Amino acid sequence: MDKYDVRKQFKELYAPRARDFAVVTVPPLNYLMLDGQGNPGTAPEYAAALEALYSVSYAVKFASKHAGRDYAVGPLEGLWMADDPGAFTRGDKDSWKWTMMIPQPDWIGPADLQDGIANAAAKKVPRLDRLRLETLDEGLSVQILHIGSYDDEAPTLHRLHHEFMPANGFGFAGPHHEIYLSDARRVAPEKLKTILRQPVRRI
Template sequence: MAEKYDVKRELPSYTAPRGRFEIIEVPEHAYCMVDGHGDPNTAPEYAAAVAALYAVSYAAKFQSKRELDRDYVVGPLEGLWSADDPAAFVTREKSAWSWTMMIWQPDWLTPELVAEAIAKAMAKAPAAGLVRFERLAEGSSVQTLHVGPYDDEGPTLARLHHEFMPEHGLRFNGRHHEVYLGDPRRTAPEKLRTILRQPVARRAE
């Protein structure tokens, strides 16, 4: 039996070094996405969005296996985060955050197959109707691996924004991106593993 495709093993953009920043090229990927705003710890729409993404992603996986004979491991939860003032991430002012939560989808899935998966998932997760299927190309990005509670990310992001990027002549070129390699429901906070990524571009001289 063929081994399941696992994006975390196959793509370099799903691994990052701990304790240092690296600049990588992130290829275009397909995702299921849901948009929202507010503190992810308290906003009801955040929990509904995450549940919807998993419902659609598993429905798509089962359709892929059944109809295309191609199986894979559902990708990790990811988030694109933004705020009017980027300092809101360093200070953890979560009520000011806007987010797009998303889960990677393999390139062989068609929009029609995902649309069917969304329709099926709506029976269990009504918010699945908010899910969209979209491609994202981030290109040149800086990333690192953060180990520990999410609320401890501030100092690392401060170093990225105020030290690494200025020293390397880089500017922001997209939304702050987090890849959640650990499941907070099953992992102790101090052992959570999160890729912190920032798309960048060279500053004009």
């Protein structure tokens, strides 16, 4: 049996171009999620969230492989929010709220999650009690590939929010969604590849 890979299964969603905005329809997808708040570059809570997500995702993957269904662990993704939307343009990262998440195959259920949490708990991984398995249904969305530093996303997002969306009759229908195709620990900031996605609705 072929190894399942969400990036290959949904290539249109995980391989956009960097030149143009693309309108896509995102089906309901399952994610392992963890909520938090604070600067992703400095907040201990953010680092702990990633450790919990990756530890449990790999524990669940290896258990599934042992049971006969192998798959590639999906990329890290994040939903980003703020009580004051201006916090993003001002760079007020301490007030950012986020949901970090990793996609899971549709055959992974609550029992698999609990087994993965138990495995990670034996290794003293933090924040495990805050993990949840949830289906995200974004539907109609606009996305583009951003190449470069996370801090350089603002001009692209400004074009999306103030030019492309109004010109095409779109309004906001969910939080800003980022998909991290590069490992920031190993890739230079100017070469980072990040999908910027915005769920939308017709207005």
